[in-house]
Amino acid sequence: MIPTVPQPAFAKWCYRAYVTVFFVYLALPLTVVCVFAFNNSVFPSMPWKGFTLAWFFGTEAPFIGVFHERAIIRSIGTSAFVAMWVSGLAVAVGTCNAFLFVRHDFRGKALLYMLMLLPLIIPGVILGISILVFSSSLANALEDATGLWFDGLRPGLILVILGQFSFITTFASLVISARLQKFDPSLEEAALNLGATKWGAIRQITLPFLLPAIVASAVVSILMSFENFNTTLMLVGSDSPLTITMFDKLKQGSTPVLNAVSLLLIMISAALGMMSLLFQTKRR
C-alpha cells in the first residue's frame, strides 16, 4: 500500500519483480533498435555478424550510412523545420489561450474550452484527412474562381505544419494554462503598484513565471511534431519529414540504416528531455 503500512514480504517482492519486468519491457525494443544499428549485416536481425559503424558512416553500397543518405538527412532538416514552426505557433497560441481561459470570463467560455479539448479526441488520421479534404476543396474553389494557383492549400509543408499545429496546440494550451492558474494575480498587481505598465508587468513578472511551462510545452511540441505520423501522412507533399521517409524506407524493407537513424533520434530526444528537465529543476 504505502511504506508506512506493513505488508507481507512476499507481496512486496512480487510487486518489485513486476515493476522490474515492466521496465525491461519498456526498454527492450529501443535497446535492440540501438544494438542492431551496429550489426555488420544488411538485415537488422539475428544472427549477430560483428560490429560495424558502416550504418553511420558507410559510403559503399549496400552499406550506405545515415550520414550519406541524402533523403534521410534532408528529411531530418524538414522535420526540424516543421517542428520549429509547429512548436513556435503552438506555444504562441497556447499562451494566448491560457490568458484567455484563466484571466477572462465571457459567454460561451465553457463551450470554447470544450472545443479546445476536442482535438484530443479526434483520431490523427481524421484530422489529417479533414484538413486535406477541406483545403483541397478550398483550393479548387479558389482556383476555379481566380484562375490562380493556391499551392499553399495543397499537400506540402504548410499543411503538415497546420495539421500538427491543430492538435499540438491543445497540449501547449493545457500545460501553459495549468501554470498560469498557479500564478498569483497579486504578483501582477504588485508590479503595477510598483510603477510597471500593464504590458511591463506581464513581460517582467508573468512571462518569466510561465517560462518553465513555455519551455516544457515547446519541447513536448517538438517531440510530438517529430514523431507525428498519422496526421502528417495525409498532408505530406514532396518534402517528407523523417517519420514519413523512414516509413517509406521501412515499406521497402527494413535496413540497419533505420536503426542508425533511430539511435540518433533517441539520443537527441533524450538530450532534449534532459535539457528541459534541468531547466525546470533550476527554475523551481
Next chain:
Amino acid sequence: ETLRLLTWGGYAPQEVIDLFEAETGHTVEVTTSNNEEMIAKLRATNGGGFDLAQPSQDRIASAQEEFGIYKPIDMSRVDADLFIPSMLSATADNTTYEGDVFGVPHVWGTSGLVVNTAVASNVTDYTDLCDASVAGQVSYRLKRPTLIGFAYSMGLDPFAAYDDTDAYQDILDEVEAMLTACKPNVKTYWDGGDEIKNLLRSGEVVASMAWDTGGWQLNADNADITFVAPEAGALGWIDTFVLPARGRADDAAYDWINFVMRPEIAAMITNTAGNFTAAVDGDAGVNADLKARYQGSFDQAAIDNIKWYPPVPAGLEALEGATLDRINAAN
C-alpha cells in the same frame, strides 16, 4: 532548378543523380513510391508538388480522365532517338487521352515468381503458391497484379475481359475464391520490394509472387533463389515518365528524361534497379551476370508468353478493390 521526382525505389540511383547534377546544374529530390500512391499524391495536390512521376503505362489514361493530374508530353523536347521505337509508340498509344500523349517509357520488366528452388522447386505457377508443401512460407502483394496473375494461372483471360465489366467481375469472383482459400498459406502480404527480398533472404519465405528484379538480385547472394517465369506467363509492365499537371520544372524534367535514356546511364539504372530500360543500347553496359540471370529466367517461349498490361479502363479498379477487400477480410 530543383527536380522533384516521384519514382520507384532504385530508378534514381545516387550516382546518376550526381552525374546529372554536375552536368546540368539542376538538383534532384527523390520521393519513392508506388503506382497507387503516386496517383493519390498527385490527386491530392491536383497535379502539383512534383515535377516528374513514373507510374506504369497502364494506369495513366484512366487517372488522367478521372483527375486531370498530368500535362501532355511535348514530344519535340524528348529525344526520340534514345528510345526503342516500338516501346515508345506502344506507350504513346496506351497513354493517349483526348488526343494528347501523356507518357514515355522508361523501365520495363515483369512480375512472376521468386522461388527458393532448394526448398520449393515445385512452385512453377502462381497457383502453386497455394500448395500445402509451402504452407506458411509464401508471400505476395494484395494488389491487382496478384489478381491478374492468378487469373491467368487459373486459365482465365482477365485482359480480354477489361472492357466487359460483368465478365471481369466473374473472373474476379473466381480468383477471390482461390485467394481466400489460399490465405492460410500466406505468411504475410508484402508491400515494398526490399521487404520481400528480406523475407526471402532470411528464409522466412520460400516462394513469392514478385518482381523479376528481386529474384535476380537475391540470386547474386544465394544461388538457390531466383526468378521463375510462371507457366501462365509473366506479367509485363512498363514504367513511364509523366509530367504532373502543375510541375514547375519542366526543363529539368525533360533534361532528366533525355539524360537517363542515354545508353550508359540507362545501363547504370538497370544495374541498380535490376530491370532493363527502353533505351536504345541500354543493355550494352549492363553487367553480364544480370543478363545471364535474365536469360536463365526467360527463354524465348517465356518471353513470348509475357502478358503486357493494357490500359486499365476507369472504374475497373473499384471492382478489384472490393475483391481485394473481401479477400483481406476473409477468414
Next chain:
Amino acid sequence: MASDTSRLGFYLLLAPILLWLLVLIILPHVGLFIVSISERVGPREYETGFDNYAAFFNEPLYWRTFARTAIMSILATVLTLILGFPIAYYIAKLTRGRTKTTLFLMCMIPFWVSELVRTFGWMILLRETGVISNALQYLGLVDGPVEMLYNDAAIMVGLVYTSILFMVVPLVTTLDSLDDSLIEAGHDLGGTSTSIMREIVIPHAMPGIVSGCIVVFMLSLGNYLTPILLGGKDSLWFTGMIYTQFITRFNWELGSAFGFLLLLLSSLVVFAGLKLSRQSLTETMGRT
C-alpha cells in the same frame, strides 16, 4: 475576472483560438462531412447522397473491421490500464524523491522515439528470425524458430507499448495527489488493502483513469502504423481502410464517410466512458 479591462486585449486573445478552431478543426470537419455525402456518378461528376454510408453498412468487411478496431482498442485500453495502474501506483505512492523522478522519466522512454521506431523495434524482436525467437531457441525452450509477428497479439503488445505512457502519467499525477493520510486513515479504521484500493484509491484516481483511458483509446483507435506493421494478414484496422480509400482507391468520398464514422465512434465511446464514470471531459482532460 478582468471584466472592466480593455475589450481590445480580450478580442486579441480570442482571435487566435477562434481562427485555429474554426479553420483547422470545425470547417475541415464540416468539409469532410460534405465530401462524405457526395457520390461519384462518373468521372469528375458528383451528386449528394448517403451512398457512401450505405456502402459501409452493406459491406460486411467495412463494419466488421470497424467493430474489430473498436473492440481491439477497448481491449488495448483495458490492458494498458491493468498493466499501467500498478506501475503508476508504485511510482506515486511507494517511491520518493530521486527514485520517483527517475522511474517517472523511465516511463517516458517510449516517447523518446517515434512510434515508427518503437514498432520497428518490436519487429526486430518478434519476427521469426528475431531476437526473442533466437533467445528461446538458445535457451532450448523451443526447437525451431517461432513466428510472433503478424498476429493480433503482436498488435496488442505494440499498442500497449505505444500508449502506456499516456496511461501512467495521468495516473501518477492523480495518485500523487492522494494524501497518504487517507490510506492510513483507511487502515486505521480497519480497512484491508483490497477494500482501501476499492473504496479510497480507485475513486480518487477516477479522473486520471478516465483521462488515461480516453487518450489510450483514441491513440489505439487512430493508430495506423502498429496494426499495419505488426499485424498479420487478418489484422485489419479501420484507419488502414481509410488510408486505403484515400491512397490506393482514390475514393475520397468513401474515405471521408469512413473518417466521419470513426469520429462518431470515438466520440460515442468517449461520451459513454465519461457518462459511466460520471466524469466530465473538461475535468478529466483539462487537467493535463
Next chain:
Amino acid sequence: MPFFTLRGPELSVSHPDLVCSDLTKDFDAFRAVDRVSFEVPQGSFFSILGPSGCGKTTLLRMIAGFQSPTSGDLRIKGKSMIGVPPNKRPVSMVFQHLALFPTMNIGDNVGFGLRQRGVAKSEINRRVEQVLERVGLPGVSQRRIDQISGGQKQRVAIARCMVLEPDVLLLDEPLGALDLKLREHMKVELKVLQAAFNTTFVYITHDQSEALVMSDNIAVMNNGKFEQIGSPHDVYHAPETAFVAGFVGDANKIKAKVSAVNGTFLTLISDGGSEMKIEAPANTLRIGDRAQVFLRPEAIELCTTQDGVNVSQAEVTSVLFNGANSSITVKDDSGDLLKIALPQTGSFANLRIGDSVLTRWLPQQARCYRAEET
C-alpha cells in the same frame, strides 16, 4: 456617519496624507464599501479592523487603484486619485501573501520599482542596499526569495515598497500567513519600522490584537461601513456601537430590558432575571426598551463580601486553565452564564466546578446599547 478628523498622536500637520470622502463601491447590486470617509495624517499608523468580508480589501484596493470607486472622492497629498492608474499613484502596497516575485532574487525584487522609473543601475543598487539595511537585512540581495524565512520575507516586502518613498503604504493583512509566534514578533517590529520610516501606514486586519497593538488610530468596519474611528484605547474601552463592543475584545453579551432610568444611571433586568446597574452616559434608552449589555470577562471581579452594586452569587460551571489567561464560567441564580477572567496573580486558582463564588462589577465597566429589533 459623521466626518471624523483625526490627528496622529504626536503630530500636528497642516493637511492629511490620505483623505477619503463618501467612498462607495458597488458590485452589481451588492454594496461592498458604503460611503466611507476618513483622513489619515502624515506619518501615522491607521488600521482598518473588521470581520471577513466586510469590505476592507475592497477599500484598500480602491486606494491602490485596482478598483475604481462607484462614487466618492479619494485624495492623496491633496490630489484627487480618481482615474489615476495604479502605477501612477504615490502609494505602495504590501499584499496579503506578500507577492514577492518568485523569478527574481531579493535585490531585483526590491529594485523593481526603481527600474520601472528608469533609475540608473548603480543608483538602484545603492538604494536597494540602503533600504535592506534599514529593514535589518543587509547583504541578502543575492538570495532567492525561498532562501529566507517568513519574517524576513515580510521585511523584504516592506523594503520593496519603502525604496520608492511612497506617501502612503497600504498593508493587507500582511501577517495573516505567519504562524502564531512569528506574528506576535512581527506586530512589534512593524510598528518599529513604521516609526523609523515615518511613513503613513494604512493597515487592514481582522485580528483585533494586531490593530490594538500597532495603531495610532483604528477604524472598525462592518458591512462596508465604518462603525467607529478612534484610538485603540477608545475602541476597546469606549466602543460606540454594539458591534464594536462585541468585535473588539472578549465580552459577555447579556440581553436585558431597561427597568429604571436615573440620569445616566440605568437599571436593567436580564432575560434570565438578574438586576444590573449600569452607568451609561449619552444613551437614549427609556424604560421598557430592550438593550444589549456587554461585560468584559476581566471586568468581573471575584470577591468575598457582598458589599457594592452588581454583586451576585454564582456557581462555577467550568474552569479553563490557561496560564495567565485562565478563566471560569459561572452560572448565577437566574441562570445567566458569565465568563470571568481569573486574576493573573494566581489567586482563585484552586476553584473547582461546583464551587460557589461571589461576583462583582462596576456600573461604569459595562456597555449597553439599544438592542436591534429582531
Next chain:
Amino acid sequence: MPFFTLRGPELSVSHPDLVCSDLTKDFDAFRAVDRVSFEVPQGSFFSILGPSGCGKTTLLRMIAGFQSPTSGDLRIKGKSMIGVPPNKRPVSMVFQHLALFPTMNIGDNVGFGLRQRGVAKSEINRRVEQVLERVGLPGVSQRRIDQISGGQKQRVAIARCMVLEPDVLLLDEPLGALDLKLREHMKVELKVLQAAFNTTFVYITHDQSEALVMSDNIAVMNNGKFEQIGSPHDVYHAPETAFVAGFVGDANKIKAKVSAVNGTFLTLISDGGSEMKIEAPANTLRIGDRAQVFLRPEAIELCTTQDGVNVSQAEVTSVLFNGANSSITVKDDSGDLLKIALPQTGSFANLRIGDSVLTRWLPQQARCYRAEET
C-alpha cells in the same frame, strides 16, 4: 527518566488503557523518539506538547501502528501491540488534516470502519446516525464533505473514529488547520466530547494553550524525550526543567549567577547586575553557579511603595495596548529588560513611554535552573 504513574483526575481505575515503556524510534542515526515511558488511564485526556520536530507525530504513529518502534514496548488494554498491523489495533486516529475521504459523503465516511467489519447495512446506518447525533450533527449524512464547515469536519472526523468504539483515540494536532476563532471554540468542544464519550484521548499539539485547556495530564516533549508529565497546573506553575519553563507560557528569561545560598533561598546577580532573591526548593545550585531565571510577565507587580523583596525602579520603554492582555516593557537600573503584564483591571492603563515605575515580584514566583554550559 523516571517512570510516571498518573491518574485521571476523578478516576481510580485498576489498569491504564495505554502503556508505553522505553519506546524508542531511530531513523538511521537520528533518534526521533528517545526511551519514552508513560501510562494513560482509561477515560482521561492526555496531551503531548512540544515544539515542531520533537517527535510527537512519530510517537503517535507508533501507537497507531504506522511506524514500528526500534525498541520498547507498547500495550493497549494490557496487550502488547508490537507487530500488530494498524487495522487490527483498537485505536483510532484523527489525522492532522482530518483525512476525510473526499470521494464519499459524510455517512459513508463515518460508516467506513463498520463496513470493513462487515456490519449489516441497516445497523451501519443506525449507528452512523447515532454517532453523528452525539457529535451534534444529526441528519448530515447525505452531504458531501466539502459542504460542511471546518469545525463540522472536525466533528465528523471524530465521529468516524468514535463509531468504532476504540479503546484509545489519537489526535494529531487536529486544530492546526482551523482559524483562530474556530480553534478557540473547538478547544472547549473537544474536551466536552471527550467527557461525553468517556474515551481515552491522546492528543498532540505544539500549542500550549490547547494542551492547558483540555488536558487531564500533559507530557512536555523535547528532542524525542519527555521532559515532564503532570497536570496543566503543575506544568505551568511548577515546571521541572528550564525547557518546560520556557516553552509553556510566556516568561522573562534572565541569565544570572548565584551569589548566596541560604537553605532553599537563593540570591542571584543578573548579568546586568541586579540582585534577585528566589525561593527554589530542591535545587542543587551552589554559590558561583550560573543559572537561568524564568519570571512570568504576570508575576511582576507594579507597585507604589519600595517595601518587600525584589523591588526595583525601572523606566517604561514600550507600551503594548492589547485590551485585557496589555503589557509594558521596562528597563531597570542595570539595563535588564522585563516584560510586565498590565493588570486586567485597567489600573496603570495610562502609563506612557519614559514613565518611571516600581516593580516587585515574590521570591516563590520565579523559577531558576542551572544554566546549560555554552
